[in-house]
Amino acid sequence: MKESPDSADKKRPAVLPLFLLLAGAGLLLAGLLSGQAQDVLMKAVRVCLECIGVG
Amino acid sequence: MSGEKRRGWIQFSALLIQNANFRGFFSGKIFQGDTKAVCVPGINCYSCPGAVGACPVGSLQTFLASRPVKFPYYVLGLLILFGTILGRAVCGFLCPFGFIQELIHKIPLPKKKIGSFPGDRALRKLKYAILLVMVILLPLAMDYTPTFCKYICPAGTLEGGIPLVLFGSSKLNFPAGTLFYTKLAVLILLFVLSLFLFRPFCKYLCPLGAFYGLFNRVSLYRMRPEPEKCTHCGACSAVCPMQVDPSATPNHTECIRCGRCTSACPAGALHLGFSRRAGAAEVQDGER
Numbered sequence: 001m002k003e004s005p006d007s008a009d010k011k012r013p014a015v016l017p018l019f020l021l022l023a024g025a026g027l028l029l030a031g032l033l034s035g036q037a038q039d040v041l042m043k044a045v046r047v048c049l050e051c052i053g054v055g
Numbered sequence: 056m057s058g059e060k061r062r063g064w065i066q067f068s069a070l071l072i073q074n075a076n077f078r079g080f081f082s083g084k085i086f087q088g089d090t091k092a093v094c095v096p097g098i099n100c101y102s103c104p105g106a107v108g109a110c111p112v113g114s115l116q117t118f119l120a121s122r123p124v125k126f127p128y129y130v131l132g133l134l135i136l137f138g139t140i141l142g143r144a145v146c147g148f149l150c151p152f153g154f155i156q157e158l159i160h161k162i163p164l165p166k167k168k169i170g171s172f173p174g175d176r177a178l179r180k181l182k183y184a185i186l187l188v189m190v191i192l193l194p195l196a197m198d199y200t201p202t203f204c205k206y207i208c209p210a211g212t213l214e215g216g217i218p219l220v221l222f223g224s225s226k227l228n229f230p231a232g233t234l235f236y237t238k239l240a241v242l243i244l245l246f247v248l249s250l251f252l253f254r255p256f257c258k259y260l261c262p263l264g265a266f267y268g269l270f271n272r273v274s275l276y277r278m279r280p281e282p283e284k285c286t287h288c289g290a291c292s293a294v295c296p297m298q299v300d301p302s303a304t305p306n307h308t309e310c311i312r313c314g315r316c317t318s319a320c321p322a323g324a325l326h327l328g329f330s331r332r333a334g335a336a337e338v339q340d341g342e343r
């Protein structure tokens with residue numbers, strides 16, 4: 001019998017979202033530690049000429 | 056309050072919160088506070104005078120187009136977190152540009168609005184090509200050029216270009232040239248299409264929608280169907296503005312979690328929300 005979406009939902013472990021959450025948090029932390037939030041800030045506080053269509 | 060109304064208010068609030076520097080619209084200056092170090096989940100141009108956060112697509116390209124190239128740990132980490140928690144609910148609830156297209160789509164027309172059309176399915180793949188080529192490969196290949204922002208992004212034109220170039224203070228003096236008018240034409244075309252089609256930018260062009268769509272099958276905020284209740288009446292697919300059949304593919308890449316199907320289902324067989332069993336990936340969730 002074909003498995004219904006719901007029964008598949010019950011059987012599978014929550015590994016992938018957990019892995020993705022950890023991977024996302026790890027990347028975010030690595031970015032913060034290497035000063036990338038500051039890089040984003042530097043870009044975002046100046047007018048981006050490409051974005052507005054004149055660069 | 057109906058689910059659709061509630062969603063509209065959330066979208067409106069998200070637009071206001073992400074563009075809360077109202078003074079910027081009068082001074083013609085963009086916000087320079089520390090919150091701009093944080094990427095917002097949806098497309099919202101950081102050159103919009105109102106923007107108080109950074110655009111994730113623009114920021115991603117900035118790292119890829121820098122020399123030497125920097126791996127975008129920070130932006131990618133945030134995008135993966137947004138995607139894993141919300142999936143394309145970001146599109147349905149938080150993206151200002153998606154909301155603006157929806158408002159245009161609400162304008163009544165003498166003719167019936169268009170749902171699907173020949174070539175619609177194939178065109179939906181275009182956004183994946185844009186993500187790969189315009190957001191990743193070309194910025195990697197071309198020094199300091201965020202190609203998606205430069206050649207396509209209609210949010211940049213609407214939120215940054217029009218206020219700063221057309222109506223900005225003369226001190227800024229940004230000259231509008233061919234590029235500006237080309238991007239303006241893209242924006243106008245999308246707005247005209249929005250009258251007939253539901254969120255054309257999100258369906259066909261948005262690289263962020265393409266990215267978040269990949270997370271719909273695993274995101275914590277998800278659709279949970281109850282197949283034993285389903286009578287296969289087709290009410291859900293008939294109301295879906297993204298042309299998904301949620302009874303067959305409840306966590307399809309195109310679903311923006313608008314909730315119209317859950318309200319339309321006469322049997323109460325569809326539920327949207329955060330699930331304790333969120334790790335499951337439905338076996339029937341493949342692309343149609």
Ligand code: SF4
Nearest residue numbers: 295310311313314316
């Ligand atoms: S499947 Fe349902 S929640 Fe998803 S876009 Fe269609 S109507 Fe909205």
